[in-house]
Amino acid sequence: MAKSESTTRPPDDADPGSVEAPRPHAAADHHRPFLAHHYQSYKQQFEAGKLGMWIFLLTEILLFGGLFCAYAVYRANHPEIFIYAHHFLDKNLGAINTAVLIFSSFTMAWGVRCAQLNQRKLLMVMLSLTLLCACGFLGIKYVEYKHKWEDGLLWAGKYHPVEHAEPADHAARPPGRPEAQSALQRPEGPRYAGIFFSIYFMMTGLHGLHVLAGMAAIAWILVRAANGHFNSHYFGPVDYVGLYWHLVDLIWIYLFPLLYLIH
């Protein structure tokens, strides 16, 4: 990702007032909008922001890390729960969502490129597409949650599967033949099956919150893009939001196989 920037970012001497000259401790500088007073150049500011963003992403990974760790512990201790319960997740919807998010990462990356190339209109198109994908993702997630809710397949404390709850997994149950249900000895599944759903809801829920936060950030960037704030000198915020969005995508790429595709 760094390569394309270095070609488009202006060389340092492109901005007036060069590296050594101290700048006044004043808010904005008319010749160099959006350059904070304590930076010498756009380049320095961009790189500081980028480093900050990477560190922030690291903290996000660690935040999810706790949940991945809990996942590993419970899956190691109770593999049967995971094998049983994952059949209730809808692989198709999960796969569609994965595709939607990957596509949105693509539009986001294209958007960053547009910002670097001064393509304001196209940037706005790309950001809007990304937002649209995010909405689609959350819509599908809503459908999935709704089914779980109706079937009582909730976290451990609220895990009361209703009688007709059946695996969403079509391989395990040909459509219209509920007798396949008999393969599962007890209606509520193995002991503590609810723990799977605790982990499922925590991980996907926290991920969903991150999608929402990402949407807010993209919307903010979209407004700023509409106001013509970005150009090949100054496109940091687009880049940072892009990084964040890729992380949200990446986490889902781990969640999908870990939760939906268990053997």
Next chain:
Amino acid sequence: MSDLLTEPRPAAAPSMDNYLTHARGFWSWALTLDHKRIGVMYLVSIVASFFLGGLFAELIRTELIGPGRTIMGKDMYNQVFTLHGAVMVFLFIIPGIPAALGNFVLPIMLGAKDVAFPRLNLASYYLWIVGAVFFVFVLVLGGLDTGWTFYTPYSTTTDTRVVLAVTGAFILGFSSIFTGLNFIATIHMLRPPGMTWFRLPLFLWALYATALIQVLATPVLGITLFLVGVERLLGLGIFDPKLGGDPVLFQHFFWFYSHPAVYIMILPGMGIISEVISVFSRKHIFGYKFIAISSIAIALLGFLVWGHHMFTSGQSKLASVIFSALTFSVSIPSAIKVFNWLATMYKGSIALLTPMLYALTFIFLFGIGGLTGLFLGALATDVHLHDTYFIVAHFHYVMVGGTLSAFLAGIHYWWPKITGRMYSEFWGRIGALMVFVGFNLTFFPQFALGSRGMPRRYYDYGEMLGEHPEFYGYHFLSTLGSYLLGIALFLVMIYLIASLFNGHRAVANPWGGATLEWQCSSPPPHDNFPVQPHVGDPYAVRNFQYDPDVGGYVRVAQTAKPEHPLHPSAH
């Protein structure tokens, strides 16, 4: 030939523009992006929460002055010690040095105009405020009695205000992450020309190491507290054995953060000590690189030892043995620092001024605290000492004897820079002496109590424990000591505040430090450096000599070459 940059500017002239006079009015503070003002706001807020926590401490000690019920019953006691711990840890000691003193000093020491992300810095302060407000809510809406550790399953079943408290701690965690993130980015990106990694003052190395821990450990605490909150609100079950969850997993998660967090507490303190020892011994710091790298080593090794808090939790024996062995490894970099400080003082011309008195206090008390940590890290002894007053004494020696002493050293050291005023040296020394005596009187007896089996977190040691008259005297002494310590800290606060009104005006460099903050006036101007400072060896303190005409230290130009005015070739 004297050098323009170091010659004290007429700091005395009140008309001169500095960060305090630069803008006026409430909003110029509340919305400031100036790291110095944010640092000062943090300082005031943190000291306020310290006194709140201190009030709880005096209540605890008063209850324990004699056996039986003294001033409160057991439930009240549980709440008081919980809030004492939670306030001191989350509101005072973790943000204390980095967010207050670090914020003020870091960019100036670095030679920068501000931190990398000033808005994030302000956001971190307001997150702290919000977190603190949650704690106040806990206080007035029914208290909290889980201990600062929030252990499950008690924390998921008690009917005190756990959700509010974990929300507060979660928010404070983000405040801490933002500070750390900001510091890392600042140190990487805003070093001026000449400020190489090995010219960073050791305080900055310490802050850098601290920031690494803040960034790497705090998110795990965040998710853990989030899980506890969701557990209580929705019955998530992850920590609830009834639903197939595992309460010991909570302990792993909690200590995965909270052991590294003890280094968040101590590392910045060690950084301050490195500055103070060198300046007040009038000697170059000994073993600069060892001290610098040992900070990073402590930060990284600190992530591998959390299991030593869980020797009696039922974790596997093998895990306990490994954690025990690893625990010993952390003490190596700590000891490296102590030996380097001692070697710095060796043959120095030591000035026993207030900051130095606190630095010496630090070395002595941290020595005791760290060495007793080894007793606890050793499996066999810890099984006996776990959850006794020995633990209480251990962590107070490191946290109060260590971090608080360093905090006080730092406050006194930078007070002239922050406020532009000198405090009364006489009262400063008296205060330091009283803190030392009061502290030891409070906590030394607790080692004896603990090794004799006095459990922690008990409100009564009379009937409840059976016949243990040998505890009475120690507890009594400890309570007396705590009163002395409380009075001492009040005294410190009073003479410091008094100095704002009647202290002498401070010159640019009252102690003879060679780091960059002593090159700008006291208090510093709004944008720190009117001209980009030239960076030299931060410990070339011998290049500065006292000038009675100035009333402070000035550079004695040695072989000052014009192009490197502040970097004499000989040192």
